[in-house]
Amino acid sequence: MRRKYGFVAAMLSVILLLSLGLTALYTGQEKGGKRAFKIVTSFFPMYVIAENIVGDAAQVSLENLSEPKTGCLHDYQLTPADMKLLSDADVFIVNGGGIESFLADVAAEYPKLQIISACGDIELLESGSEEGEHSHEEEGNAHAWMSVSRYMQLVDTVAGGLAAADTARAKLYNENAKAYRQRLLPLQKEMEALKENAGGGAVVSLHEAYAYVAQDMGLQVAYTLNLDEERQVSAGEVADVLAAIGENGVKFVLAEEIYGKEMGDMLLRETDVRVIYLDTLVRGDYEKNSYLDGMRENIRLLREAFVQ
Ligand SMILES: [Zn+2]
Incomplete structure (x- = not known):
């Protein structure tokens, strides 16, 4: 048994020395201006x-x-x-x-x-x-x-x-x-062109991020309920959203699917609004085209809602 442990210890020393050597080599290369x-x-x-x-x-x-x-x-x-x-x-x-x-x-x-x-x-x-x-x-x-x-x-x-x-x-x-x-x-131009179809009315936004989309589309945000994370929505907030929709003739609600779905479903039941689920573009596949693809899909969803 003792001999076996001795062998393991020797092997470990060799591995340790090897890795130290490699680290030194690598660091040295870094210092060489590379x-x-x-x-x-x-x-x-x-x-x-x-x-x-x-x-x-x-x-x-x-x-x-x-x-x-x-x-x-x-x-x-x-x-x-x-x-x-x-x-x-x-x-x-x-x-x-x-x-x-x-x-x-x-x-x-x-x-x-x-x-x-x-x-x-x-x-x-x-x-x-x-x-x-x-x-x-x-x-x-x-x-x-x-x-x-x-x-x-x-x-x-x-x-x-x-x-x-x-x-x-x-x-x-x-x-x-x-x-x-x-x-x-081209995306900016598409947004510009969609403005005509969007009709310049008021929207309700269930995520602060969509204020920028609304502005690009020439729409006013009548009310923002920031469902940016999992949280309880109070009865007062629900009442505020419903009031904002009624008072401003809101036809469209911009929402994020992960946190806004429950509220979106409720609004579909209780009102005549159309809920547009958009990507907040905070996650994706980290490719060069990720933003272009994500925003293009958002524009497609907006067009689908506005052009009927
Ligand atoms: Zn945010």
Whole structure:
């Protein structure tokens, strides 16, 4: 028995020495100037923007925080893995507008980390939520990516930030951003064309994010019930929604399927509204076309509702 343990111990030592050696080799390579320019993004829409701007740039690594499993990023707590990811990042791309509540902590922990705030250059809509649990901590309605025209501005801001932080690749970043904008343009035009069909009336929104969709469609939001997470809806809130629908002649309700279905079903039973379930585009397959595909589907659903 003793001999067997001795063998195991020897093997473990060999493995340990080997891995130490490999680590040293790898670190050495990094120090040799081959280290990639490391970009970290805060969540899905930012990752997709960065993916399009980085394109096939060599020696650039792009990673995303681990993110919550459902809903938006509000109140998200960074994991130890996230902190490790940020510890050697060159640039951290965030949405801004207060949606990353951990941002002050990150800035304090890593003072040298360059933070690009995609919403930095735009004016956010006011937070329209009556009972928003986290909205009061935020600087407005941070879901600006839900407007195609504003999203194009976010792309510009991120490209500008990356070009300034990584001047060697500035030209490439700007060219890629321009190409991406070209691909977004048809969606913006479709939205513009749909305005006519939308009829300019009032809507009720069951998620703050849709205020941007409503604005793109020339619609007024009569009432917002922010069902951004699993929570109890009070009888008073239900009454407010029904009153808003009645008083404003609301024909359309914009909702998210995960949290808004129950309320949506109730409204279908109690009123004559049409409920349009849209993607808030906070989750997806992290492909370059994810935003384009998701927004295209949203536009299809809007057209289906408006053009009858
Ligand atoms: Zn949200």
